[in-house]
Amino acid sequence: MEGEWLGQAALKVKRWPKDTIAAGRRHTVGLKSDGTVTAVGDNKYGQCDVSGWRDIVAVVAGNVHMATNTGNAHTIGLKSDSTVAAVGWNKHDQCDVNDWRYIVAVAAGWRRTIGLKSDGTVIAVGRNNEGECNVSGWYDIVAVAAGDWHTIGLKLDGTVTAVGNNRYRQCNVSGWCDIVAVAAGYLHTIGLKSDGTVTAIGLNKHDQCDVSGWRGIVAIAVGSNHTIGLKSDGTLAAVGWNEYGQCNVRDWRDIVAIAAGCAHTVGLKSDGTVVAVGDNEYGQCDVSGWRGIQLPGK
Numbered sequence: 401m402e403g404e405w406l407g408q409a410a411l412k413v414k415r416w417p418k419d420t421i422a423a424g425r426r427h428t429v430g431l432k433s434d435g436t437v438t439a440v441g442d443n444k445y446g447q448c449d450v451s452g453w454r455d456i457v458a459v460v461a462g463n464v465h466m467a468t469n470t471g472n473a474h475t476i477g478l479k480s481d482s483t484v485a486a487v488g489w490n491k492h493d494q495c496d497v498n499d500w501r502y503i504v505a506v507a508a509g510w511r512r513t514i515g516l517k518s519d520g521t522v523i524a525v526g527r528n529n530e531g532e533c534n535v536s537g538w539y540d541i542v543a544v545a546a547g548d549w550h551t552i553g554l555k556l557d558g559t560v561t562a563v564g565n566n567r568y569r570q571c572n573v574s575g576w577c578d579i580v581a582v583a584a585g586y587l588h589t590i591g592l593k594s595d596g597t598v599t600a601i602g603l604n605k606h607d608q609c610d611v612s613g614w615r616g617i618v619a620i621a622v623g624s625n626h627t628i629g630l631k632s633d634g635t636l637a638a639v640g641w642n643e644y645g646q647c648n649v650r651d652w653r654d655i656v657a658i659a660a661g662c663a664h665t666v667g668l669k670s671d672g673t674v675v676a677v678g679d680n681e682y683g684q685c686d687v688s689g690w691r692g693i694q695l696p697g698k
Contacts, residue, residue, distance in 0.1 A: 420507075420694040421668050422562050422659030423623075424461035424473040430468055432676060433460045441592040441684030445490030447473045455480040462494065464510040464661050465548055466587040466679075476491045476508045484515060484582040494526035500529045509546030509584075514543040516544050522553060532564030547584030548624070560591060570602030585660075590627055592620045598629060609638030623660035636667065646678030649683060657696045 420431040427441030429446055435455045439448035447461070460479040464470045474488030474495050482503050485497035492511040500523065505516040512533055513525025520540045524533035532551050538561060543554040549566030550571050558578045562571035568587045576599060581592040585621030588602030588609055596616045600609035606625045614637050619630040626647055634654045638647035644663045652675060657668040664685055666680030672693045676685035 422461040422630040423659040425662040442682035445489040462508040492527040507546040568603040585622040587625040606641035621658040621660040644679040
């Protein structure tokens with residue numbers, strides 16, 4: 401049930417994006433055109449147990465940076481009736497979304513889940529040690545993104561708000577304007593502007609914020625320490641940490657949607673197939689057999 405009062409803005413700037421591919425720390429999720437979901441990769445906590453899901457319209461995956469003591473993840477599905485499904489690691493109640501209603505978009509970070517309601521308000525469950533779930537006062541929100549320890553909200557007027565860890569100034573987005581999409585990584589934040597350029601703030605140790613030269617970008621995806629941009633011609637730009645080859649996407653073509661996990665990158669092609677590069681220790685890049693993945697905006 402999408403709020404009518406946001407309708408015109410939603411149409412104008414592609415609000416309430418429905419993510420049809422998602423990447424976590426060690427797993428990858430795909431939404432099929434029939435509303436079912438497929439997943440590959442680490443299933444230690446059941447985060448890939450999505451075979452019973454039906455009537456799904458968007459998927460997101462909890463991500464986390466590559467530390468030896470982390471990697472547990474969860475998977476969230478937004479249903480056609482605006483309720484939410486969840487599987488996977490639930491130590492911090494990040495999967496306790498059964499009572500959510502009127503949800504139009506979802507985001508998943510490490511140990512938490514964010515839901516955008518049709519009235520432009522936001523709800524959150526999960527770990528809140530650094531205030532990353534303090535979103536109860538937000539309003540006029542049209543998109544949400546979750547980093548490891550910070551949460552980003554895109555407002556109807558194209559400005560951006562943020563809560564959570566700000567050690568590397570990754571929440572210093574109050575001056576941003578004309579933003580149409582947001583994404584968050586381990587310790588950095590990315591915004592896509594209405595003119596197809598990209599802005600970034602936060603940790604730049606691996607040059608993951610070096611996006612000032614990008615042009616013609618229509619979508620963004622952020623891994624722990626790398627940033628991916630989808631160009632209007634179906635090719636990709638990539639910057640940042642590339643130890644696992646997760647930025648080796650320059651030869652990709654016909655891409656219509658992108659997702660980034662901790663150290664892998666996923667692309668959905670116009671024919672409904674999927675490509676992936678990067679860390680494949682848990683088989684999270686084994687998507688070559690996928691078919692019929694839902695195209696965005698369909």
